[in-house]
Amino acid sequence: MRIGELSRRTQIPIRMLRYYEERGLLTPQRAPSGYRHYQEADIEQATLVSSLVRSGLPTRLILPLLRDRQLNPMDGDETDDxxxxxxxxxxxxxxxxxxxxxxxxxxxxxxxxxxxxxxxxxxxxxxxxx
Amino acid sequence: MRIGELSRRTQIPIRMLRYYEERGLLTPQRAPSGYRHYQEADIEQATLVSSLVRSGLPTRLILPLLRDRQLNPMDGDETDDxxxxxxxxxxxxxxxxxxxxxxxxxxxxxxxxxxxxxxxxxxxxxxxxx
DNA sequence: CGTGTAAGGAATTCTGACACG
DNA sequence: CGTGTAAGGAATTCTGACACG
Incomplete structure (x- = not known):
């Protein structure tokens, strides 16, 4: 889906979705047109990010938290040791x-x-x- | 107790206790010296007020809420009808x-x-x- | 001993005002 | 609107000492 749909479905302003990307918290693909393309899973991710941001967490803390989340529990180390x-x-x-x-x-x-x-x-x- | 003790026991800044009084949310007695004198019950009241204020309620809404609280359930009308x-x-x-x-x-x-x-x-x- | 008191300083509280986001 | 702070004064409390019966 494109940014408008994601915004509508998550109730997050388009402005914020772009901002999250700028901070590396959301990394949609790009169409040749340059339009952002989000996965279904980005709905959940955007919701989580939005909640954390509104709760006052600085984005620089949200980044490592998300990385941690995406790790396979079986993997060893790529964490912030x-x-x-x-x-x-x-x-x-x-x-x-x-x-x-x-x-x-x-x-x-x-x-x-x-x-x-x-x-x-x-x-x-x-x-x-x- | 005086303002310092109330402040210590509730963790509410003296400045704020004075402000609550200014807004009519707390009405301590006065000693001849002018020092405020609080009752034990004011601890609970101050805590409630502080919580509401920190939660973003404007003091003008807190006032009627407190009045309501102090009403005897058996009383009829003196409410904000x-x-x-x-x-x-x-x-x-x-x-x-x-x-x-x-x-x-x-x-x-x-x-x-x-x-x-x-x-x-x-x-x-x-x-x-x- | 228990108790009152003057002395000097420290801590507390008072108010009204300005500042800030 | 809620909160912090500096200012200047007034009331309160503290301690160590001296006095008294």
């Missing part, structure tokens, strides 16, 4: 995401609870509402 | 929080998975590590 710095960076990102999820989940349920009560009193006052 | 606008605003916030939680959770588990593999290969290459 013993990269202590990388491990530390990812550990920090994980901690950040974890606490952010907790904060948002907590807020989400507080808002949900409020919403329920708000609607309850609304109904009580507007019994004729459709 | 039939406030369609409020309901819509909260519904929008809820939707936003919900999708944000999903995005972050997804990213979180992707990073966690990567971290595991990263550590696994690190160990394989550094069997003597402590």
């Amino acid at each position: 013993g990269d202590d710095d990388l491990v530390a960076l990812f550990a920090a990102e994980f901690a950040r995401l974890d606490s952010q999820v907790k904060c948002l989940s907590f807020s989400r349920s507080a808002v949900q609870q409020h919403l329920r009560r708000l609607r309850a009193t609304r109904v009580r006052h507007t019994p004729t509402g459709t | 039939g406030d369609d606008d409020l309901v819509a605003l909260f519904a929008a916030e809820f939707a936003r929080l919900d999708s944000q939680v999903k995005c972050l959770s997804f990213s979180r588990s992707a990073v966690q998975q990567h971290l595991r593999r990263l550590r696994a290969t690190r160990v394989r290459h550094t069997p003597t590590g402590t």
Whole structure:
């Protein structure tokens, strides 16, 4: 598929799909026309990248993460060996995401609870509402 | 307790505790000296407010949410009756929080998975590590 | 001993303002 | 709008010392 279709199916702006490619996170083939050509599997990949980017991961961390993912588990080594710095960076990102999820989940349920009560009193006052 | 202790126990900057009060979200008593005096219950309240603020809720929405919370369920009306606008605003916030939680959770588990593999290969290459 | 007090400094808190993205 | 910071002052608390009965 071409970029427009991928954008539509993933809800990711075309601008961002091109940006991901610029950062090496997505590598579509090219038609003679120069049009990008994506595989079905790129839908999943683009979705993952988009999620990570929106979650605040710098693209330079997303790249090694993707490489790791594409490795055959049976393969030995082509990994970022013993990269202590990388491990530390990812550990920090994980901690950040974890606490952010907790904060948002907590807020989400507080808002949900409020919403329920708000609607309850609304109904009580507007019994004729459709 | 005074503002310093509350700040320490909630991990919320003093600056923010003062700001919450300015917005009517926290209403500590005052000592003759002018020092703020907080109750134990303010710990929970401050934590809730902080979470909501960090989650991106505007303080003007947090205020009615708190009021609602403090209402006795048996009481009748003193609520924001039939406030369609409020309901819509909260519904929008809820939707936003919900999708944000999903995005972050997804990213979180992707990073966690990567971290595991990263550590696994690190160990394989550094069997003597402590 | 238990208790009050003056002394000087350190830590805490106050407000109103400016800065930033 | 939420948050940080520098400024200048006021209230609070701390410690070690001296005094008293």
